[in-house]
Amino acid sequence: MTSSSTRHVIIIGGGASGVLLTYQLLHRPKSHLRVTLIEQRPDIGRGIAYHTGNPDHLLNVRASNMSALPDQPDHFWRWLSARDAGAPLRPDPYCFVPRRIYGDYLASLLEQQISDPTDARRLSILQGTCVDINEGPACVSVKLDDGRSLVADTVVLATGHDTRANRPAHANPWAPPSAAPIAPNATVLILGTGLTMVDYVLSLLRDGHRGPIVAMSRRGLLAKAHRHIDALRIEERDVPFGASISNLLRWLRDRIDRNAAQGGDWRSVIDGLRPYTQRLWHELPRASKRRFLEHARAWWNVHRHRMAPEGEARISQAFDRGQLTLMAAKMINIEPDNTGARVTYRRRGDANPLDIQVGAVVDCTGIVKDPRATLNPAARSLFDRGLARVDPLCIGIETDRNCAIISRDGAASRSLFAVGPLTRAAFWEIISIPDIRHQCAALAALLVDTASDHQPKLDTQIGP
Template sequence: MTGYGARHVIIVGGGASGVLLAYQLLHQPSCRLRVTLIEQRPDIGRGIAYHTGNPDHLLNVRVANMSALPDQPDHFWRWLVSREVDVPLCPDPYCFVPRRIYGDYIASLLEQRTTDAQALSIVHGTCIEISEGPAEVAVMLSDGRRLNGDFVVLATGHDTRAPHRGHADPWAPPSAVPIDADAAVLILGTGLTMIDYVLSLLRDGHRGPIVAMSRRGLLAKPHRRVDAVKIEEAEIPFGASVVRLLHWLRGRIDTHVAHGGDWRSVIDGLRPYTQRLWRELPPRSKRRFLEHARAWWDVHRHRMAPEVEARIIEALYAGKVTMMAAKATRIEPNDAGAEITYRRRGDTRVHSMQVGAVVDCTGIVKDPRATANPAVRSLFDQGLARVDPLSIGIETDGNCAVVDRDGIPSRRLFAVGPLTRAAFWEIIAIPDIRNQCSGLATLLSRSALEPQLERKPRAPALSC
């Protein structure tokens, strides 16, 4: 597999990240690549984020910024207006459309390629093991099939945990449990996933109280029709401590607001530099950010659509939803759901409540090795991957290569999308993932031209 023949890239995960990478690989001008896309769901392009059929689940990014192609920023908008039936949903590029429609868009990227068996193969199944040899890599599926290739790229999206007893899956509709319509529901976490689940409960006619609990009890901010300001690279304090960085950012926002601007414009203007900021942040500052500043950053950076804001504010004022700054100290499952012991923020007293279900929407897994993803577990078991120093995911280098237990980046195993958050942090939204996939596709196409892959020096880090 190390000659000059067409190289074979196996992508594990056929959600948005996997499809974006497959598209870029199939459109590389320098060489011809064979691509196999493995997806366990019936449809490609949807994954966890875009498989929802709930029309209340809107994109959290405006249409204007959701093109799948870095060199065609209006690609999604043009696709959307070409579908006459959906035009009323989006009168201009500054609107927010249902995520299920965006799933249709992502899937459409490969529709013209599905009949080209020589270039693209779509395999439906669950990858349970990945192995790496000196001349090839192999993936094993749960049905016993084995696929060999030159490169494997993990594109499995957001990591998930198997729900505990008394817990509901945050990515499944409430009817899947099902949850008693009159029972109390506790949602752990108050971010955008919580908002989605609240909208699902309300759409299903839930009548019982809904309590959203997090350490600070912060609610995501809404989008507004403002444009990003131009921030010069030279004025950003790269490599500074998180304290100094936040002091600079607050000062920049205060100045902009004092001149009649909106704080969102500054946060959005910083976006082109956030990955570099994360990479150059001192290790101690990264930990401090995760412990003390992440919640503040998340609610300002990852915002909700104005239509969603209206629904959530209405539910809060009506008493259907309660936001609580507190920490659950014990969750004891019982026949009626679970009994919760908790302490409110700033209060030493212990309280308790009975709920019909608990929904964990806290996001990042506490122990990456406890992942429910068998493919990732197999890498840990073989020493082909290791947990990053912050314990927020697998470790990858600047080229998205998976780092093994000895600290050596692989020449054949890569990862894209949310799996690489330890290296890039801001890598959960399409605008970031599309650039990452474009860069990795270029890197792999260049590697495919090398007759002796394992002996060549590594290329410079790609720009994600």
């Protein structure tokens, strides 16, 4: 039962991060917080990742690791197994489930709070776009695009990945190819060779596309695929925390080589390192962080963020029949014409520019990497008001290890927080559910403790 003294938390963003945090705030023992969840889409739990309706778009983490609840590691698998017999159930916990089904799972986490009148008094879900956030001495005010204003004790930014604005003459990578539309026999140029590219190729193939598909990126690297292997147990004392990036990568290669000599798979070493990646990032010298971002991030990403085996099979078939081509190159210019566009590019290591006529260009280079270029009005307002700043490496909103947003003058806020991919400057590996669920649970514990005595306990660190 809420009361006039019940503290109010507003969460901006109803995708995965926002839903996980909302669930934790409502279910935390002794929690009496009131939560308002603001999402611009009509459905919660979807975001960019899980709004797709294409059954070929699979999770890139196996079902056994996708529980939303840190203390119930089989929660998603049990939910999936309990679905009716007509649902597309996969054979075992090591499977990779369609992302649209995972979106259903995330939405189901809040179904009880939405349907139960008692719980509904603690949770409000508003559809709209937050356009302004202002922190006062006693509260935080939020304004929506339709003119509505709300006041809360705490505001948490959970808006997820900041996608690029769709450029003229480019097809939208988050929409089905039929929305472009793209002629079945046209040559399609995809900029970027990561998992977003994989999704778009799978969409083209599902729609019956027959023309050539060219995927282009600076290094021309393709995400590796998962295998049915278990993570290697790596002792914390064996990890070289605080080492330079050169020494750290040398240590990692040595562990992989030793594991391979014993018949192991490199994937088990990468997965075994996962519990330590946030601490490794935190203790990595800034110069080494910069070197990693410039020179090693692309290789790390293709080994760390892998595609489902089913997706790999479809992609391999497209390569084998010559329909899909991977190219290490940089686009120089795009000139739209009446049949699509004339694209000028330069292959890696070659100074001579080349041309290609394409029917469509799709920018799958992913998220906005410079937070200062954000199109998110909520984040923009924080920058404009001096309530937030970009981290020194320019990869995210700067937060402390408790997810508190740091202002332009360097002070950690007591009422403004962020979770999920926005916090990658502090946490780095914070884009997948296994990482975000722990972050949200820890922040919920902090906010519930704060509400219990009205004094933030900022000495309890969420990060490593």
